[in-house]
Each structure stands twice: as structure tokens, then as C-alpha cells.
Amino acid sequence: MIPGPGRFELPEGLVYLDGNSLGALPTGVADRLSQVVREEWGRGLIRSWNDAGWMQLVGRVAARLAPLVGVDPADLHLGDSTTVSLFKTTVAAARLRPGRRVLVLEPTTFPTDGYVTAAVAELLGLELRWCDPADPLASVDEDTALLSLTHVDFRTGALFDLPGITARAQERGALVLWDLCHSAGAVPVDLTAAGADLAVGCTYKYLNGGPGSPAWLWVAPRHQAAARQPISGWMGHATPFAMARDFEPREGVGSFASGTPPVLALSALEASLEAFDGVTVTELRERSLALTERFIELVDEHVGDAVEVVTPREQGRRGSQVSLRHPAAYGVVQALVARDVIGDFRDPDIARFGFAPLYNTLADVETAVERLVLVLEHEEHLDPAYAARNAVT
Amino acid sequence: MIPGPGRFELPEGLVYLDGNSLGALPTGVADRLSQVVREEWGRGLIRSWNDAGWMQLVGRVAARLAPLVGVDPADLHLGDSTTVSLFKTTVAAARLRPGRRVLVLEPTTFPTDGYVTAAVAELLGLELRWCDPADPLASVDEDTALLSLTHVDFRTGALFDLPGITARAQERGALVLWDLCHSAGAVPVDLTAAGADLAVGCTYKYLNGGPGSPAWLWVAPRHQAAARQPISGWMGHATPFAMARDFEPREGVGSFASGTPPVLALSALEASLEAFDGVTVTELRERSLALTERFIELVDEHVGDAVEVVTPREQGRRGSQVSLRHPAAYGVVQALVARDVIGDFRDPDIARFGFAPLYNTLADVETAVERLVLVLEHEEHLDPAYAARNAVT
Numbered sequence: 001m002i003p004g005p006g007r008f009e010l011p012e013g014l015v016y017l018d019g020n021s022l023g024a025l026p027t028g029v030a031d032r033l034s035q036v037v038r039e040e041w042g043r044g045l046i047r048s049w050n051d052a053g054w055m056q057l058v059g060r061v062a063a064r065l066a067p068l069v070g071v072d073p074a075d076l077h078l079g080d081s082t083t084v085s086l087f088k089t090t091v092a093a094a095r096l097r098p099g100r101r102v103l104v105l106e107p108t109t110f111p112t113d114g115y116v117t118a119a120v121a122e123l124l125g126l127e128l129r130w131c132d133p134a135d136p137l138a139s140v141d142e143d144t145a146l147l148s149l150t151h152v153d154f155r156t157g158a159l160f161d162l163p164g165i166t167a168r169a170q171e172r173g174a175l176v177l178w179d180l181c182h183s184a185g186a187v188p189v190d191l192t193a194a195g196a197d198l199a200v201g202c203t204y205k206y207l208n209g210g211p212g213s214p215a216w217l218w219v220a221p222r223h224q225a226a227a228r229q230p231i232s233g234w235m236g237h238a239t240p241f242a243m244a245r246d247f248e249p250r251e252g253v254g255s256f257a258s259g260t261p262p263v264l265a266l267s268a269l270e271a272s273l274e275a276f277d278g279v280t281v282t283e284l285r286e287r288s289l290a291l292t293e294r295f296i297e298l299v300d301e302h303v304g305d306a307v308e309v310v311t312p313r314e315q316g317r318r319g320s321q322v323s324l325r326h327p328a329a330y331g332v333v334q335a336l337v338a339r340d341v342i343g344d345f346r347d348p349d350i351a352r353f354g355f356a357p358l359y360n361t362l363a364d365v366e367t368a369v370e371r372l373v374l375v376l377e378h379e380e381h382l383d384p385a386y387a388a389r390n391a392v393t
Numbered sequence: 394m395i396p397g398p399g400r401f402e403l404p405e406g407l408v409y410l411d412g413n414s415l416g417a418l419p420t421g422v423a424d425r426l427s428q429v430v431r432e433e434w435g436r437g438l439i440r441s442w443n444d445a446g447w448m449q450l451v452g453r454v455a456a457r458l459a460p461l462v463g464v465d466p467a468d469l470h471l472g473d474s475t476t477v478s479l480f481k482t483t484v485a486a487a488r489l490r491p492g493r494r495v496l497v498l499e500p501t502t503f504p505t506d507g508y509v510t511a512a513v514a515e516l517l518g519l520e521l522r523w524c525d526p527a528d529p530l531a532s533v534d535e536d537t538a539l540l541s542l543t544h545v546d547f548r549t550g551a552l553f554d555l556p557g558i559t560a561r562a563q564e565r566g567a568l569v570l571w572d573l574c575h576s577a578g579a580v581p582v583d584l585t586a587a588g589a590d591l592a593v594g595c596t597y598k599y600l601n602g603g604p605g606s607p608a609w610l611w612v613a614p615r616h617q618a619a620a621r622q623p624i625s626g627w628m629g630h631a632t633p634f635a636m637a638r639d640f641e642p643r644e645g646v647g648s649f650a651s652g653t654p655p656v657l658a659l660s661a662l663e664a665s666l667e668a669f670d671g672v673t674v675t676e677l678r679e680r681s682l683a684l685t686e687r688f689i690e691l692v693d694e695h696v697g698d699a700v701e702v703v704t705p706r707e708q709g710r711r712g713s714q715v716s717l718r719h720p721a722a723y724g725v726v727q728a729l730v731a732r733d734v735i736g737d738f739r740d741p742d743i744a745r746f747g748f749a750p751l752y753n754t755l756a757d758v759e760t761a762v763e764r765l766v767l768v769l770e771h772e773e774h775l776d777p778a779y780a781a782r783n784a785v786t
Contacts, residue, residue, distance in 0.1 A: 011435075018438065022442075033426060034423055037422060038418075041604060046411045054604060081652030087651075107638055111630065111638065111640075112625075115630070115640040116625060118625070124516075202653075210657050212656040212657070214655070215652070230513075231509065233509065234505045235476075237508070247511060247512070258480075259474030259476035259477065260474065262607070264604065264605070264658050265605075268430070
């Protein structure tokens, strides 16, 4: 059962609809981190690698994350940024299909995914091919090593058919790398049931790991023996403490490790994931859809002539956010922030509202639309104090 | 002036000589991190990227670090693991010398440095050449793109002549990448004065950033326009919030950024570096040499026939640790830990003692040697409880 916002330290009176950018602070994280710093680091010092189980931290976090994406914890690795994780998995995927020379990419993906794929194509002498977002599979052929897709579009909230696309790309001999940054923790994903190949995700959105928390990556067990990522470090060595001159990879996904794990950040993440205790992915999806559905209904009813809902109305094609198009979207978002409703802006004309099923409520939805109505009625979005565009995350 | 151990939360009665593996906890870090979690993340939420200055965090940490390695903060980047930082700088260096096909590497370097260099050589189709540790320059010729060296040997504590080797390798047209993991914060380094090319270092040893804290990298200003690292992410883009499809690097070392900065870890590091306030690198070096010199003297005097000092006795060739060779070094280290003197073991027969000039004292040195004498006299190192070897960091 969804326990409600009591598991989070949300400021009173704030309607926070930006958990798709930075998740809220779960209760218990601050105390846990304080204990790690004061006791484990401060008093345990170097002994804590063994005594406080820092060497097992990646595995403990993986065990909490695994059910949310339908995998075995043993096949997950955590510790780098999303970008670095994408780089490692993209190189590994290309190497798993050495006879194929094309990496297929979708132009509405998050920019980093494109930059990384282009960088890997250059590094390995491969070809980059942009596909049609409406039909990515049309670009996948016998030359394709990898199709790299983001499951939920960060601008529109549209959802790709992960199992269907995976199966059809695999029929053509390609691998598929899924970016699950906007899925894990809000949209059900069963990578094992889908027979997926590789996946990557951040942990600071719906997983609430904190700003810049470490990303995760997953490699299907059947690929692990042959998969080789290029950033070999001592923590990916079969016997790190032998300090051997030549590299010999650990078995399994452990070979995707590079350096010393980020203990403070992983400890915060471990505590954060306790907010999912006793909650099933089915319950998360039900709550998420109830929230987005109600938001769309109320928007249609009250401001339907002023904004365009760009997120798919079909539930099966929707992630956990709703995006509204408005020519002064930046001003709309800023005026709402001034009224304690936090969403965010995406260039050029999108106001995004993320619905975190663990802590957002139907009351949040209603308050947000009420205040959106007021903003538009009073033309607060045209107020120069809100309408000037600048860099926000 | 060195303010002494009062700037650190050291457990009473413990002699901690492992700051070359994990630095002690500076006072103020726990409170600062608690404030970042509770206030900046918990209450500020997404607004803290601007309001709490998270976007400027890398620059603020760089400003504190820069004087310790003799560089301009604008030329430093922080955020990845040491391994990833080595990978980025090694690829960039090789690309800066496109006509040259050899990466030269020193066999006693930290294993990760070797693994990364070998991985980059494979990726770029280059040749790996192992040099003689006694004369690395003998392997540097007109085919050499890069000489990759660790400034202070992690096993022996021996120090390379950074300015001299840099100058002579550059005369042959090669670049030099320095790994300063065991230098920064204890051994003076002036990268600018040395005319160095590239450098990398961790922050969790003498810089006391906490377990697995983010690494730094430095690229000489003269190389920045042409230097290209391969892990392109949105934070390295000239205009990240334009969310452009194609990558256009930021000017300067900012192009070495990849993903979202690790805010919690960088905040801890920022607070940690306050322990260096008002301390010069010259004072750090004087204190460090006073500690290692006295340790060597006392070891020679009291247990000189039982152990071999493998660290250079010449001060100019010594880092900030002293390593002792003993056939039962593992048992020696474990028996000392049981007597509250913490050093560490390196395969196969090295007991390492790191001297952190910010918090170790001459009293620590004396106590450590007194207890080493007792351990050896009572043959505690042969006690089966201490003598069994297992994985320790």
C-alpha cells in the first residue's frame, strides 16, 4: 500500500511537482547520513570498509532497487554518474555486436544520451543514425549494433513500448539500451520479463537519492561474460587487493565497477530507498495514473483553451509526468513557483509537472490546477518578474 | 601555521596513520552535510540548484583545492571517480598527440592507472609500453604520446621528480599525466611552475573528503582548446539548458564535465577543505618531513634489525608515508590495530604508515613505534588471530 507523504520531509504548504527532476527528501536519510559521517567515517575510519560493510554497500543498494526494475540485484551496478554509466554500457553494447557498424538513436532523447552515443560512435569508428521518434524500429536493420532509447520522454512524458520494441529490435539482431531515468520508481519496468539487454538510470528523480546521487546500470546475465566496458579500474578487477599489474575482470556485472564506491552518496541512497518498503510497482503505477489522469481532466476542464496537453492521453503511453504547452511557459512556471507550486520549464514552451506516486496526492493535483487557473486569469505569467527566461534546471 | 589535530574528529586514544588511504573526519563536515540534506535538499528542493549555489559547487571546491597543487581554480574539474578522471585525461592526452602511438606506463604505479592506460591503448589502437621505474624517461621517445606516472609510489612512498621528468619528457614531444592521489594535501606540487600538462587526484586521502569522495582533474590552459575527453554529457555542453541535440563543448576544462555534479559528496568535500585554512604547502611539507624523519629514526633505533625501511631516506625523494618491509607484515599491521595504531598492509610484505601533516603529531610517531616494539617483542604478529591474511583496503 502507498503510505503517503509521511515518509518524506516536504515543506508545509508546498505543492512539489518536480520529483521528475529532483525527488523529495525521505525521512531517515539525514539521520542515516549523519551516522555514516560521525560514526562510520569519523570513528571507524578505514576499518569501516569491513566493519561497517562499505564493501557491500553497492550490493545492498542494488537489492533495494532491483524489484523496481524487475531484475536480479546481482546484475546491477551503481556508483558512476548517469553519463558515465551510459558511456560504459554503450561501448559494451557496440563491442557485443562487432560486425555491425550503426548506433541508432532517437532525436527527442535526453541530450546526454545523444552526446554519449555520438562520442562512442566516433571513438569506435561507428556510424550514428537518427531514427524517427514515431517509429524507431524503421531505422534498425542488419547493420545495427544498438538501438538506444529513453523509456519516458523527458519533455512530453510519452512512454515507449519497452517489451515490444526490445523484441522487434532483437529479431533484427540488434541490442537495445534503455535509459530509465524517468521510469524507475514511478513507471513499472520488468527488464527480465522483457528479455532486455542493457539499461541505465539515475536515482535522484523518482528514487529520491538526493542531488547528483549515483546512477545504476544493468546488463542482462546472458551478455555479462562477453560484455566489456572500457573504464577498467581496480574495483572491477577479479582480485583488487592483489594489486596485480594486468587487468583481469571480475565475473558478472562487477566488471563494470571502476573506482572506489562513493560511500556517502550510496548511504544516502540506501536510506532513501526505504521509502519504497512494502510498496509494489503495481501500486505505484495505479497511483501515478490516478494523479496524471486527474491533472489532465482538471486542466482540460479549467484551462483547456489556454494550454495544450502534450503528454499522451492514452494511459499506456504515459509516464509519470504531464507536460503543458504554452507560449509563455517559462512565465507560467515561475508564477506558479511564486504560488508554491513547483514544476519546471523545458525549452521552448513546455511546463512540466512530475507526479511522484510515493508522496504526491490528489489534493496536490487540485491545488496545482487551482493556482494555474489563477496565474492565467491574473496574467501573472506575463509579469516581468516571472517572464524573463534564464537557466534553471 | 599548522593548527594541529583540533580541526579533526579523531577518536580519543587512537593513533591513526592511515590518512594516505582514508583521511580523518574534519570538524564541521557532519554539520555542513546535515544542513545540505535537511535545508538545501529537503526544504529548497529543486530551487537549490540556483538558490543554494549547487551550480557553483564545483567551482567553490576547486578554489579551495587549487593552491594545494599550484593551479588556477578555473582549470580544475571535479566530480567523477579517480578512475573515470584518469580515463578522460588519458584519452584527451592521446588525442593531443595524434601522430604518436605509444603510451608509457610505470609498472609500480597504482593498478588502476595501469588498467586505464591499457584500456585506452586498446580503444584507440595504441601501444602500451612499460618503463623502468628507475628511469621512466628511457622509454620516452619520438613515438610517445603520453608518459603516465604516479607522483608518490603507493607501496614505498618514493617520490618522482615531477618538474624534472615533466621537462625532459616534453623535450621529446610527449605529454605527462601525473597521478597526485598520494601527494595533494601533504606533498607540495606546483603544476603551473612545472609547466605540467595534465594531472588527476583523489580527495579522500590527505584531502579528507570522505570515503569515495569525488576526484579532481586538471588540464593546463594551453591544452584546453584542443583537449577532447570522450564522455560527453549535458554538463559539459556550452549551453546545457538549451537541450541541443548535437554536442558543443563548453570552453575550457568545463568540457571535462559529464553528468549532474554529486552535490552531497562535493558539499562534504568543500567543508573538509576548510581544514587547510591558513596553512601553506610549505608548512605541510615541513610537518610531513618532521613526522616521517622521526618515524624512520625511531624505527632504525628500536626495530632496525627486524624491519627494512623501504621508503627513501633522502627527504627529497620521499612522500608523506613510511613503508616497512617485514615477512609477516600482515600480522604486524593487525597486531598494531589491536593496539590502536592504524596503518595498513600492502601485498606481499609491506606495512604502510601514512603521516597526515594536518593532524598527526610527533607524539603519534612515538606511540606508534613504542607499540611496534611491543608487537615484535611479544611476537603478537605471529598470533593466529592477527596473522591470517584477508582482503583489507
